[in-house]
Amino acid sequence: MSHTRVTLRDIAEAVGTSISTVSLALRDDARVSDKLRHSIQATAQELGYKVDLLGSMMRSNTPHVLGVVGRFDQELHTHYIRILGEAARERGYYVIAENAAAYDHMTDALKTLAQFRITTTIAINPSHEDHMDTLRNGPTVVIGQERVFPGADLMTSRNTSGAEELAAHLYALGHRSVAYFDGASGVSAQTRKQALERAFSGYNIRFDVFPAGATMDDGFTAASHLMADQWAQYRHAHQESTRGRLGEYSAIVGYNDQCVQGIAVALMGAGLRIPADVSLAGFDNSQVAQSSTFNLTSVDRGVEEIAALALDRAIERISTPELEAVTVGVDSHLVIRSSTARAYYLNTPAPTSATGGAGTNRNL
Amino acid sequence: MSHTRVTLRDIAEAVGTSISTVSLALRDDARVSDKLRHSIQATAQELGYKVDLLGSMMRSNTPHVLGVVGRFDQELHTHYIRILGEAARERGYYVIAENAAAYDHMTDALKTLAQFRITTTIAINPSHEDHMDTLRNGPTVVIGQERVFPGADLMTSRNTSGAEELAAHLYALGHRSVAYFDGASGVSAQTRKQALERAFSGYNIRFDVFPAGATMDDGFTAASHLMADQWAQYRHAHQESTRGRLGEYSAIVGYNDQCVQGIAVALMGAGLRIPADVSLAGFDNSQVAQSSTFNLTSVDRGVEEIAALALDRAIERISTPELEAVTVGVDSHLVIRSSTARAYYLNTPAPTSATGGAGTNRNL
DNA sequence: GTGAAAGCGCTAACAT
DNA sequence: ATGTTAGCGCTTTCAC
Numbered sequence: 001m002s003h004t005r006v007t008l009r010d011i012a013e014a015v016g017t018s019i020s021t022v023s024l025a026l027r028d029d030a031r032v033s034d035k036l037r038h039s040i041q042a043t044a045q046e047l048g049y050k051v052d053l054l055g056s057m058m059r060s061n062t063p064h065v066l067g068v069v070g071r072f073d074q075e076l077h078t079h080y081i082r083i084l085g086e087a088a089r090e091r092g093y094y095v096i097a098e099n100a101a102a103y104d105h106m107t108d109a110l111k112t113l114a115q116f117r118i119t120t121t122i123a124i125n126p127s128h129e130d131h132m133d134t135l136r137n138g139p140t141v142v143i144g145q146e147r148v149f150p151g152a153d154l155m156t157s158r159n160t161s162g163a164e165e166l167a168a169h170l171y172a173l174g175h176r177s178v179a180y181f182d183g184a185s186g187v188s189a190q191t192r193k194q195a196l197e198r199a200f201s202g203y204n205i206r207f208d209v210f211p212a213g214a215t216m217d218d219g220f221t222a223a224s225h226l227m228a229d230q231w232a233q234y235r236h237a238h239q240e241s242t243r244g245r246l247g248e249y250s251a252i253v254g255y256n257d258q259c260v261q262g263i264a265v266a267l268m269g270a271g272l273r274i275p276a277d278v279s280l281a282g283f284d285n286s287q288v289a290q291s292s293t294f295n296l297t298s299v300d301r302g303v304e305e306i307a308a309l310a311l312d313r314a315i316e317r318i319s320t321p322e323l324e325a326v327t328v329g330v331d332s333h334l335v336i337r338s339s340t341a342r343a344y345y346l347n348t349p350a351p352t353s354a355t356g357g358a359g360t361n362r363n364l
Numbered sequence: 365m366s367h368t369r370v371t372l373r374d375i376a377e378a379v380g381t382s383i384s385t386v387s388l389a390l391r392d393d394a395r396v397s398d399k400l401r402h403s404i405q406a407t408a409q410e411l412g413y414k415v416d417l418l419g420s421m422m423r424s425n426t427p428h429v430l431g432v433v434g435r436f437d438q439e440l441h442t443h444y445i446r447i448l449g450e451a452a453r454e455r456g457y458y459v460i461a462e463n464a465a466a467y468d469h470m471t472d473a474l475k476t477l478a479q480f481r482i483t484t485t486i487a488i489n490p491s492h493e494d495h496m497d498t499l500r501n502g503p504t505v506v507i508g509q510e511r512v513f514p515g516a517d518l519m520t521s522r523n524t525s526g527a528e529e530l531a532a533h534l535y536a537l538g539h540r541s542v543a544y545f546d547g548a549s550g551v552s553a554q555t556r557k558q559a560l561e562r563a564f565s566g567y568n569i570r571f572d573v574f575p576a577g578a579t580m581d582d583g584f585t586a587a588s589h590l591m592a593d594q595w596a597q598y599r600h601a602h603q604e605s606t607r608g609r610l611g612e613y614s615a616i617v618g619y620n621d622q623c624v625q626g627i628a629v630a631l632m633g634a635g636l637r638i639p640a641d642v643s644l645a646g647f648d649n650s651q652v653a654q655s656s657t658f659n660l661t662s663v664d665r666g667v668e669e670i671a672a673l674a675l676d677r678a679i680e681r682i683s684t685p686e687l688e689a690v691t692v693g694v695d696s697h698l699v700i701r702s703s704t705a706r707a708y709y710l711n712t713p714a715p716t717s718a719t720g721g722a723g724t725n726r727n728l
Numbered sequence: 729g730t731g732a733a734a735g736c737g738c739t740a741a742c743a744t
Numbered sequence: 745a746t747g748t749t750a751g752c753g754c755t756t757t758c759a760c
Binding site for chain 2: 736737738739740
Binding site for chain 2: 050052054057058073075078079082094097112114115217219221261273287293
């Protein structure tokens with residue numbers, strides 16, 4: 001009942017053995033006899049012993065502590081961080097997470113971890129702009145699209161499978177002309193765009209790319225512009241209002257769910273219904289997508305699987321740091337929700353009202 | 365150029381002095397002569413020395429490392445975490461953050477920190493349900509509404525000022541009947557509701573409370589129900605549709621911005637315009653509120669100020685742990701954006717053109 | 729199988 | 745003003 005923490009020495013004294021034996025016994029080392037080990041573990045339990053990770057890390061060259069760096073302001077990242085933390089703990093490991101959003105450069109977050117002697121690290125979505133290749137000790141495992149550090153493993157999500165499923169889904173619903181709201185420049189956006197272009201061209205679906213970005217506001221702004229453009233064009237061409245429809249497009253795909261969220265709000269604010277007037281789909285299968293408020297059809301990028309692979313590999317590298325760097329791809333899969341439906345022109349025409357008349361010129 | 369880290373010994377050898385002198389010099393201890401100190405610091409810089417925090421924490425009883433626990437899935441929490449981290453680093457401190465969302469109980473997150481010998485901690489919005497009072501070492505400083513640990517300081521946001529400003533704002537805009545979407549049961553929601561009730565009654569504004577919750581989906585669901593109820597009532601009473609308005613209420617206040625976001629989507633989906641038909645206001649001044657997509661009028665709860673106070677106090681308690689627990693309240697303030705406007709019945713009626721007023725004239 | 733001893737890098741008490 | 749020594753709690757040789 002002392003105020004100070006319980007140490008190995010306390011257990012050793014209680015059991016009547018040595019500190020080193022206790023240390024071995026607690027880590028289930030076979031050298032300690034069963035009987036003594038049980039006695040030691042029971043006493044440890046009883047005294048409420050918890051290993052002092054500082055002492056452990058000071059001495060050990062295979063510490064049970066991993067680092068994770070990611071941006072705490074991005075849901076996908078904190079999702080990874082939570083899963084990694086939970087899974088690590090189940091396996092007797094600890095992870096400490098550093099917030100890349102609190103540093104000018106993600107490399108600085110890694111340097112802070114290094115000050116805690118944490119050298120086995122998982123970096124979430126770093127880019128080449130972070131210049132991690134200049135680091136002496138870069139990340140051990142990278143979750144993302146680019147191998148930013150020569151020696152790091154890369155766990156990556158394959159866009160192809162998800163893009164294919166999405167194209168097939170929209171095709172089956174009768175969509176033949178889709179607007180894609182692209183992410184900001186970068187490898188991630190680039191590869192996704194190309195996967196989508198390939199998939200949609202396979203179904204002969206027109207696939208027009210518009211610059212947007214990764215945030216809700218990016219989607220909102222881009223969607224507002226698209227509506228204005230489309231309506232201006234159609235008013236000019238047909239001398240009539242097309243409010244209530246989105247010109248040539250019956251569906252919009254966004255770079256990610258955040259972007260799609262902004263698109264959805266812009267459309268709804270203009271009086272368009274989702275999915276009756278426009279179908280919407282995104283990437284990441286995030287909380288927004290899963291919410292009943294938006295309920296977005298979205299491509300799940302296999303977060304759980306990627307996290308498990310990254311953790312496995314990081315743990316493996318604690319004891320064997322010299323493994324050669326591998327790249328592992330995980331298939332993405334479409335999750336269908338209520339934001340996608342049959343293209344509006346396939347439905348029984350709405351009763352002609354003051355705002356109606358849109359979609360009449362559609363050639364299927 | 366060695367592969368191993370630079371230690372105090374390396375510097376000592378390079379300069380030709382002792383390890384302990386280097387240790388003192390690097391911490392600007394006055395006992396070391398200016399000349400030697402400069403020489404040591406220059407060499408340290410040159411060799412790229414960074415203190416090994418494990419070694420430091422092992423020995424020191426006033427370590428420069430703080431802990432923060434909060435939920436990484438809540439924007440307000442990660443906002444606190446980022447600010448605390450940046451501010452701490454500026455002052456030469458380090459913070460390691462634990463994700464309460466990855467544990468069954470927030471107390472377990474504190475126990476993990478304890479294993480890293482981190483005993484000076486800031487807990488973000490813990491509740492009595494976390495039973496921190498059963499902990500030997502509870503948090504040092506609490507950011508939230510309840511003192512969950514006897515010895516902890518409490519940094520709290522005062523609802524009164526923000527509620528008063530909000531009531532005044534809505535009154536000035538002509539609103540006389542407001543719906544409030546309450547948070548889930550708990551001290552935080554309770555105190556906010558009471559502050560709002562008092563403020564609105566001061567302006568003789570009708571203030572009806574509806575149960576909702578803290579999430580977007582909570583707001584969405586509650587708003588959908590409210591619209592259904594209101595329209596059913598009005599149709600019955602007046603034999604006419606009231607679509608386009610929200611029955612007896614010209615404004616809705618939500619427990620927080622997330623909730624309001626759900627409300628906004630529900631309203632827009634039903635063809636109501638914000639703020640033309642309904643004004644909307646929330647709490648927290650979160651990213652959602654600041655976004656151009658939603659641009660919500662919201663009560664800023666003084667996050668920056670609270671974080672600064674919490675950090676000050678935590679640092680103070682590193683060297684003086686026995687300070688008596690204090691409670692500090694920070695005034696909240698209304699941030700006016702475009703989701704609030706004059707009550708709809710004060711505006712000139714909208715022209716009855718076919719295309720006028722996007723989305724209002726939806727025939728469903 | 730078990731214990732004694734060394735030492736990770738640092739800070740703090742104690743010498744000079 | 746500087747150096748010497750001790751030791752934080754742990755893991756890891758290395759003896760026995």
